[in-house]
Amino acid sequence: MSRKLPEPSVDELDLTAILGALVDPARRTIMTVMYRGAEPFDCSASTWCANLGLTPPTVSHHFRTLREAGLTRTVVDGRTRNVRVRKEDVEKRFPGLLDALLTHEHDMDAIDRMARP
Amino acid sequence: MSRKLPEPSVDELDLTAILGALVDPARRTIMTVMYRGAEPFDCSASTWCANLGLTPPTVSHHFRTLREAGLTRTVVDGRTRNVRVRKEDVEKRFPGLLDALLTHEHDMDAIDRMARP
DNA sequence: GAGAGACTTCGACGGTGATCGAATCATGGC
């Protein structure tokens, strides 16, 4: 049994909210890792905490912000959370946006760390 | 005799600064108008004030933010200021970014108003 | 030169957001 956390529909996607979410470097790192990695993505918060140098509350806050901006979809299944980027939805509304924003990231450190199984 | 106001070089263009500049709806409107209009663009601040519903200090602040983010180039010539979007520079560093961000603006009202000579 | 007009800078205010520690909640195992 799994439940999907609330998220805006495609029509509700707002550019200001999306940009507001992607201004933060930590959130952009999260998005870049998930955007270029295999999906669905297992995001144990503790792993993110270590790689981003942030505490659990802050990481939780970032994931909520991304989801509420419509950039990610979170499915809760038991105690694990599957988060994946809503590529098609965002692409439909703002073509080329994710590619333009998430393919030129400079600090690949966290990305490389997260890539390890 | 004209002088160019200080601006970051292409190598100094920072995605966080650019997104921070474009998060604000007023600045995004300014950029959209200039990006899609003919350039160079005569930006009498009083016109912007009327169309954006903002006071001169605020408009001045927005233009400064855009310039310091590397999105615009301002050339002062006497008492007139010519501002134009640094399309090539931004495109060189972040391909497709401006197109993705400035071609789906919803509120065309200010854009239409500014379009009139 | 002196004044008028237009933009910028300065100072302040209110709001928003990132961050953390502490408390709370939910889940799986005993």
Next chain:
DNA sequence: GCCATGATTCGATCACCGTCGAAGTCTCTC
């Protein structure tokens, strides 16, 4: 059913940003 574990929420704090009024600066004109 109850505890241990891991994430979320709550509350507070700090910094940053948008906005404006007032003061300052620059330029053109007379």
